[in-house]
Amino acid sequence: MIEMLLVADSPPPVIDTAWALMLVIRVLHITCAALMLGGLVYLKVVVAPLAEGAEDRDEALFHGRRSAWAKLVMLATTFLLLSGFVNFFYIVTSNEKLPSTYHMLFGIKFLLAMFVFFVAAATAGSSEAAMKMRANLGKWLSMALAATLLIFVIAATMRTFDKIPRVIDEPAAGADVANENS
Ligand code: HEM
Numbered sequence: 001m002i003e004m005l006l007v008a009d010s011p012p013p014v015i016d017t018a019w020a021l022m023l024v025i026r027v028l029h030i031t032c033a034a035l036m037l038g039g040l041v042y043l044k045v046v047v048a049p050l051a052e053g054a055e056d057r058d059e060a061l062f063h064g065r066r067s068a069w070a071k072l073v074m075l076a077t078t079f080l081l082l083s084g085f086v087n088f089f090y091i092v093t094s095n096e097k098l099p100s101t102y103h104m105l106f107g108i109k110f111l112l113a114m115f116v117f118f119v120a121a122a123t124a125g126s127s128e129a130a131m132k133m134r135a136n137l138g139k140w141l142s143m144a145l146a147a148t149l150l151i152f153v154i155a156a157t158m159r160t161f162d163k164i165p166r167v168i169d170e171p172a173a174g175a176d177v178a179n180e181n182s
Contacts, residue, residue, distance in 0.1 A: 022090060029083040032076040033155075036120060037148050039072060043123055044141040057134060070124035077117045084113070096164040109154045112147045119144035 013019055047061055054060035062069065088106060092098065119140050122133040133140055 018090075022087070025083045025086050025090075028079050029087060032079045032083070033152075035072065035076045036080070036116065037145075037152075039069070039076075040116075040120065040123075040141055040145055040148065044138065044145060048137045048141060051134075051137065058131070061134070061137075066124060066126070070126075073120045073124045077120065080113065080117075084110075091163060094166055096166055098161060098163070102158060102161050105154050105158050109151055109158070112151050112154070116144050116147050116151065119147075 051057045051060040058066060119133075122130045122140065123137065124130070
């Protein structure tokens, strides 16, 4: 007997408003994640060594352009938080219940992100505390980069969880008529 293997094509995505919105959210999240990682790597590898032993550390680091970096940090932090929460809310509400491991990974990712935002803000801030932290810039940047890499690993792991779209029960056609007649 010849066994038949039926192979069905994967259906294309349903292109509607929700699809477009989630696409924009995802692009925003990935772009801001790339901006944060790239910015911190550049600071650690290129900029921070320039300030070692300098009398005016901030001048050696930023040459008067600190506020430009501060704006980027603020932008990336705001959009990562916004897009992250919208994405999480969408995933949780539009799919069948996800295992607790998924929620645990989300919690760890969120806490690590808070640490990265804190260090990024300190690299750019004008407060006394931020300036003190910049005295150990290399050390803080190493920790923030390790946390960012861990966030990428966790995000990739979260993505491997099966997300089964929630089916909204709609009354079968004619069900109302049948109920009325009974
Ligand atoms: C430094 C901060 C962050 C970085 C570098 C980062 C990075 C990433 C990356 C690379 C992805 C994978 C994107 C994809 O494949 O579509 C992702 C997914 C995600 N991120 Fe973030 N993220 C950060 C902060 C946040 C925050 C603050 C939240 C929540 C408020 C969040 C929530 C999520 C969610 C829900 C996903 C989707 C996971 C899944 O596919 O199941 N992220 N993140």
